[in-house]
Amino acid sequence: MREKILDILCQVCGSEEIRENPDVELYETGLLDSFGTVQLLVAIEEELHMAIPISEIDREMWATPHKIIKFIEERR
Template identity: 45%
Template sequence: MDFKEKVLQVIAEVCEDDVVKEEHDLDIFEAGLLDSFATVELLVQFEEQLGINVPITEFDRDTWNTPNAITDRLNELK
C-alpha cells in the first residue's frame, strides 16, 4: 500500500465512508463527513498510523478539505 492509499484509508476510517477513496476532490466538510470532533480524531490517527504529527494549529479547513489536499499536506510534513 502506497502513502496515498494509507492516507485515504485513515480518512475513510474516520469519516466512516469509503467515498473518499474514490472522490479525491470531494470537500469532506461540505459533504458532512468530517466535523470538529472527527477532525481531532483524524489528526490523532495520522500520528498513530502514519507517524506524522499535525499540530491542530496547522490544520485549516480551507486547505485540508479534500483527500487530495490532505495527502499533499501530509507529504510536506512527513
C-alpha cells in the same frame, strides 16, 4: 503513502466515497467535522508516526482528501 492516508480518512469519515472521489469537499458534505478532524490527527499520529498540531490546520487546507494527502506528503 497515499493509500494509507486514504485508508485513515475512510475509517475516520466512515465512507468509501473518499476513495472513490478524492476531490469531495469533506466539511461541506458533512463527512468531516471538527471532532472528526481531531480523530484524523490522532489516527495520523498513531499510524504514520507524524504529529500535526491542530493549530496548523484549517478547513481550506484540509477541504478534500487530495489536499490532505498533499499536506502530509509535503511534511514528510
